Amino acid sequence: MGIDPTPTKSVQLSESTLRMLAGLDEPKPDRPNPKRTRATSTPAVRGPRPARVPDGMCGNGLHKMEGDNVRIGRRSGGRVTRECRACILNRTRSRRENQPRVTEPPASVPCIDCGGMIGVRVNGYSGWALAGEGGRCEVCADRPKAEKIIADHKLLPPEEQSKRTRRTALMRARRMLERVLDGGRAFHPGAPHGTSYAYSEWRCRCEKCSEARGVINQTYRDRQAMS
Ligand SMILES: [Zn+2]
Ligand SMILES: [Zn+2]
Ligand SMILES: [Zn+2]
Numbered sequence: 001m002g003i004d005p006t007p008t009k010s011v012q013l014s015e016s017t018l019r020m021l022a023g024l025d026e027p028k029p030d031r032p033n034p035k036r037t038r039a040t041s042t043p044a045v046r047g048p049r050p051a052r053v054p055d056g057m058c059g060n061g062l063h064k065m066e067g068d069n070v071r072i073g074r075r076s077g078g079r080v081t082r083e084c085r086a087c088i089l090n091r092t093r094s095r096r097e098n099q100p101r102v103t104e105p106p107a108s109v110p111c112i113d114c115g116g117m118i119g120v121r122v123n124g125y126s127g128w129a130l131a132g133e134g135g136r137c138e139v140c141a142d143r144p145k146a147e148k149i150i151a152d153h154k155l156l157p158p159e160e161q162s163k164r165t166r167r168t169a170l171m172r173a174r175r176m177l178e179r180v181l182d183g184g185r186a187f188h189p190g191a192p193h194g195t196s197y198a199y200s201e202w203r204c205r206c207e208k209c210s211e212a213r214g215v216i217n218q219t220y221r222d223r224q225a226m227s
Pocket of ligand 1: 058059060061062063084085087
């Protein structure tokens with residue numbers, strides 16, 4: 001019949017395969033055999049069960065699963081999940097930190113209006129890099145907006161003009177026009193630099209003010225991740 005009479009050559013296994021096969025028979029050092037553990041350990045003491053994660057802690061055993069730290073999620077099929085917010089926050093943080101950073105400052109270009117040098121914003125670069133819109137620096141890009149706010153304010157009836165919100169808007173617009181270009185950024189000479197107040201009320205975009213604002217944004221992002 002069609003049987004090949006030549007004896008099958010014994011299969012030559014590579015060394016790595018042999019090592020792997022040997023490894024399969026070895027007991028896993030980090031996973032103790034539950035039967036063996038039960039046989040040798042004394043069952044007398046009744047206390048917290050010897051689970052890898054202590055009772056009431058999150059899956060990583062790092063945080064207490066209680067109160068605000070528990071994020072309840074509802075999945076399809078009515079399944080309810082309980083997640084650790086602190087661990088979610090850690091995950092988002094490390095993901096953000098692992099994003100590749102651009103360390104080379106971008107080449108600067110002159111603003112098409114004032115000729116002042118501005119950086120082109122590069123995603124991920126945290127040094128000085130600021131652009132307004134359409135090739136203009138931030139000061140020039142914001143000028144028409146500020147001028148419009150001031151012009152519109154003059155057209156309002158006096159009682160409307162004296163309203164607090166209107167006066168605030170007018171003050172911000174004036175300060176916007178008082179800014180100068182410094183290091184590619186809109187800089188207000190009179191602002192209390194390094195505060196988020198200077199960023200929002202004085203419209204200062206110097207590095208110190210943007211950084212102060214960045215801290216707030218970071219807090220905001222963290223809060224978003226926590227909710
Ligand atoms: Zn956790
Ligand atoms: Zn300009
Ligand atoms: Zn500033």
